[in-house]
Amino acid sequence: MLTQTAVPAVRSGSFKRPAMQVPPPPRNHELGSPVDLMGAPMSFARNAEIYGESEPAEYLYKVLSGTVRTYKVLTDGRRQVGGFYVAGDIFGLETGAEHTFSAEAITECKVLVIKRSTLMALAERDHEVARALWTITGGELRRSQSHIMLLIKSAQERVASFLLEMATRISAGNAVELPMSRQDIADYLGLTIETVSRTLTILENAATIELSSSRRIVLRNRPALNRLNA
């Protein structure tokens, strides 16, 4: 694309905090009460590591508030973000002995830390729990598979898919308050930060979205996004 009339899209007001700080109603996933009782709540500061790749997977985690990213770094430094987790989501559950990704807090956040061995013991007796564990892993598998489908698409399609995904997970109406940086998005989508930024600008110029601030995006034309979602 060429420069497009250099309309410096008016960034409405200076906003302060790209937060996500409103304690969202813990939309319960699988594993309800039993787990909530056996876990210990814990806080992590912005960018704090929750666990590292290939560390023993002694615990699993449930987000209470804030947002978490999982990622893997290749030897040469390229980083791939595996997923974003918000309130209610469970992450860090493994069938193997070690974590396959690392996990970090994107924002200040609170997570419930659950001992795997305890849960496994419980699953031994309670089928519901065993099934819940399997279902969570199955959910991750589906997420991972659609991530693969995402990575074969064009930049515009990836960004559109990302926005729609985020909209279903953390939107208030059509507005999405993104907790993560452009770099996180880029590493999730397998693009560069510049391409993400340019693509958002293109979508804004097409009136498909509105960037009220860099972290706040309003979906103006979902059909257009869905069309891109291929």
Next chain:
Amino acid sequence: MLTQTAVPAVRSGSFKRPAMQVPPPPRNHELGSPVDLMGAPMSFARNAEIYGESEPAEYLYKVLSGTVRTYKVLTDGRRQVGGFYVAGDIFGLETGAEHTFSAEAITECKVLVIKRSTLMALAERDHEVARALWTITGGELRRSQSHIMLLIKSAQERVASFLLEMATRISAGNAVELPMSRQDIADYLGLTIETVSRTLTILENAATIELSSSRRIVLRNRPALNRLNA
């Protein structure tokens, strides 16, 4: 807009050939004897569909001989191959109600067809079985996650990773007899058939591999491949 085949519309009919026909010792995965007894063996011709995406996942499958591919096709025809399954591998196991990918026989093949409900009933009583199911899904999750890591790499890295993966799964020494076409490989790696072909040529010129025939590849320099594997 990139890559991918437009749905393999033309099915070159009837053929026996491309290798892998030696009945390989069913290297048992999870789910040993119990399952092997409750499944019904079934044969599929080259390119025959085993199940389609979004069909009810009433059965799961264990490969006895031959090779299977799973794949998904986007609305515009781009195809992504999710994985290849050889003797001993289990595929089609879902936690949800429907298959997320389609499955086809790449070569003539025999698979054990297992009724999910039967297995679920068994899992209800037998913890070992329940755990095996979870472990299989966990294995698929890890495969899927490394597939994501593959898709952010360069063409040479993808091809090298692919060859090494195949070598560990179906090699005799350093020779790999590929059951799948270049198109299948391309759609697995998120590249075009031309790029796969050119990349193999480059690796051959670098004496990293040897193409005794287009389907038979000898790994001549594993360290070099491992280096590319990043």
Next chain:
DNA sequence: CGACCATTTGATATGGATCAAGCGATGTGG
């Protein structure tokens, strides 16, 4: 106000896609 960090924008480079032949095996009908 000034420093810093995140984001956007601009200019250019490039890896892989696309378009287009060519080539070698394999099977087919004469």
Next chain:
DNA sequence: CCACATCGCTTGATCCATATCAAATGGTCG
């Protein structure tokens, strides 16, 4: 048994989407 159609693969020429390099802008905080 041979010319010929196919099919799967390779090779070549060119194009283009996204990466890379570089700089400007803007928002935040001390």
